[in-house]
Amino acid sequence: MSTSVMQPPVDSFSTLYQTHHRWLKSWLQHKLGSTSDAEDLAQDTFMRVLLGGSATEIREPKSFLCTLARRVMVDFWRRNALEQAWKDVLEKLPEQQLPSPEIQHLLLETLQQIDAMLNGLGDKVRCAFLLSQLEGLTYAQIAVQLGVSVSSVKKYMAKATEHCLLFRLLQELE
Secondary structure, eight states, X not given: OOOOOOOOOOSOHHHHHHHHHHHHHHHHHHHHSOHHHHHHHHHHHHHHHHHHTOGGGOSSHHHHHHHHHHHHHHHHHHXXXXXXXXXXXXXXXXXXXXXXXXXXXXXXXXXXXXXXXXXXXXXXXXXXXXXXXXXXXXXXXXXXXHTSOHHHHHHHHHHHHHHHHHHHHHHHHO
16 A cells, blocks of 8 residues: 655745756657657646736646646647548648638637537537538437437537527637
């Protein structure tokens, strides 16, 4: 049986950063296989800590930073997958139909915002929302496609709408 010694809380963000940045970057580099990606994600991780304002409450810094860095990595991989899917779509378009580079960039940013907004929704909620918004399906059609009741679809749509509104509100506050 091992005994865990409770660490004192970190006394400041700068102490946390100075003490653990090199270690976190090394840990991320091992996970990602890329020095530049590791540096970027280490910075993103510490920015989340800074914006969260809770550095002084962290009792297990390495555990906390690993958990947060894993979330940052998931976001990174999702962004990269979305970007690659967007590039694949653009490659299939005839040259005369390609949007300008500026429009391509704006469309990719919009896709990333939509992806971030839908992040955190359950699979059925997200699917119901997308079927309604992108395919124009009725709640009854969505219910059949998802194998649920119409009242479940109504609940999914209410949850998705609330989630999207809260996301927008938080974006405006930042």
